[in-house]
Amino acid sequence: SYELTQPPSVSVSPGQTASITCSGDKLEDKYACWYQQRPGQSPVLVIYKDTKRPSGIPERFSGSNSGNTATLTISGTQAMDEADYYCQSWDSTTVVFGGGTRLTVL
Amino acid sequence: QVQLVQSGSELKKPGASVKVSCKASGYTFTSSALNWVRQAPGQGLEWMAWINTNTGNPTYAQGFTGRFVFSLDTSVTTAYLQISSLKAEDTAVYYCARDPPGGGQGFDYWGQGTLVTVSS
Numbered sequence: 001s002y003e004l005t006q007p008p009s010v011s012v013s014p015g016q017t018a019s020i021t022c023s024g025d026k027l028e029d030k031y032a033c034w035y036q037q038r039p040g041q042s043p044v045l046v047i048y049k050d051t052k053r054p055s056g057i058p059e060r061f062s063g064s065n066s067g068n069t070a071t072l073t074i075s076g077t078q079a080m081d082e083a084d085y086y087c088q089s090w091d092s093t094t095v096v097f098g099g100g101t102r103l104t105v106l
Numbered sequence: 107q108v109q110l111v112q113s114g115s116e117l118k119k120p121g122a123s124v125k126v127s128c129k130a131s132g133y134t135f136t137s138s139a140l141n142w143v144r145q146a147p148g149q150g151l152e153w154m155a156w157i158n159t160n161t162g163n164p165t166y167a168q169g170f171t172g173r174f175v176f177s178l179d180t181s182v183t184t185a186y187l188q189i190s191s192l193k194a195e196d197t198a199v200y201y202c203a204r205d206p207p208g209g210g211q212g213f214d215y216w217g218q219g220t221l222v223t224v225s226s
Contacts (some may be wrong), residue, residue, distance in 0.1 A: 024142060031210025032210075033210070033211075033212035033213075035151070035212075035213070037151075042201060042216040042217065042218055042219055043151065043201070043203075043213070043216055044213050044216075045176075045213060047212075048210060048211055048212035048214075049209075049210040049211065049212075050210070054214060055211045065224065083115065084150075086150065086151050088151075088153075088212065088213075089207075090210075093156075093165050094153070094165065094167060095141065095153040095154065095167070096153065097143075097150060097151045097153055098150075099150050100150040100151065
């Protein structure tokens with residue numbers, strides 16, 4: 001079965017750029033999406049179709065997908081961005097989530 | 107506005123059954139697939155299934171066949187997840203999420219989640 005691999009944790013200082021990776025075999029041939037989940041809340045879609053931001057998502061969130069790796073980049077990270085982030089893609093007709101990355105803003 | 111409203115928390119004993127509902131509103135129910143996602147305590151998101159809201163046909167992830175039944179009632183724009191023979195390891199928050207048409211759109215709306223606790 002298809003697998004997506006994320007680092008368990010990433011730390012960033014306020015105002016700096018955070019990058020969270022998601023690795024999967026030939027991931028560039030599929031679409032990748034990203035979700036933010038704060039404690040006790042439902043996930044929120046922050047990136048879809050590799051690079052697109054839903055309305056209401058700040059411009060500091062961006063995405064890319066090349067080779068075997070999709071990347072979520074948060075520029076000018078703010079304290080409110082501290083959360084768990086999950087990548088997601090599709091394998092034929094099924095859906096796959098990465099294991100999640102906890103972003104800590106120190 | 108699009109909303110997915112789920113039923114409330116459940117406390118069940120091992121071996122019992124539970125039925126979780128997900129009421130959709132604010133859009134044409136049959137225009138988008140609905141997905142179910144599980145999140146065990148302190149764990150990540152785990153995709154369970156998606157259901158074609160036109161045909162009612164579900165596609166299951168491995169590990170979610172047999173005891174798990176996914177269904178629809180289009181007359182009340184509601185999706186259901188029923189779990190039978192509950193085990194302690196079924197304790198989790200269960201989410202429904204909308205997947206709009208077109209590839210790669212992602213799950214753009216999520217329910218608030220339903221906590222199912224299985225304990226004797």
